[in-house]
Amino acid sequence: MREFLKLAPFRNAVLIRGAVVWVGVRIFAGAGGVADANVLQEAFILLVVGGLVLGDARRRNEDLFLANLGIPRWPVGVLGALGALPLELLAP
Numbered sequence: 001m002r003e004f005l006k007l008a009p010f011r012n013a014v015l016i017r018g019a020v021v022w023v024g025v026r027i028f029a030g031a032g033g034v035a036d037a038n039v040l041q042e043a044f045i046l047l048v049v050g051g052l053v054l055g056d057a058r059r060r061n062e063d064l065f066l067a068n069l070g071i072p073r074w075p076v077g078v079l080g081a082l083g084a085l086p087l088e089l090l091a092p
Helices: 002-006 008-031 039-059 062-068 074-090
Strands: none
Touching: 002 008, 002 074, 008 039, 008 074, 039 062, 039 074, 062 074
């Protein structure tokens, strides 16, 4: 994880992607009737965001590039969810 945080272009891209995906997930959640989410729903939203960011990294073959640098796949999903965490905490 520490090595991944040192790669600023990838780190920043994953954080921004997490925020953008969070906006989309919250729009879909609002359309589904979850306007004011409780704690479990917020945790589920963050898990979905992390999974979608990881899926996007796999689609772009970024996970393969990072694996060649010795970085596992899980930090991409975790960092994507961490990019959405402040937004989830501040959203009503």
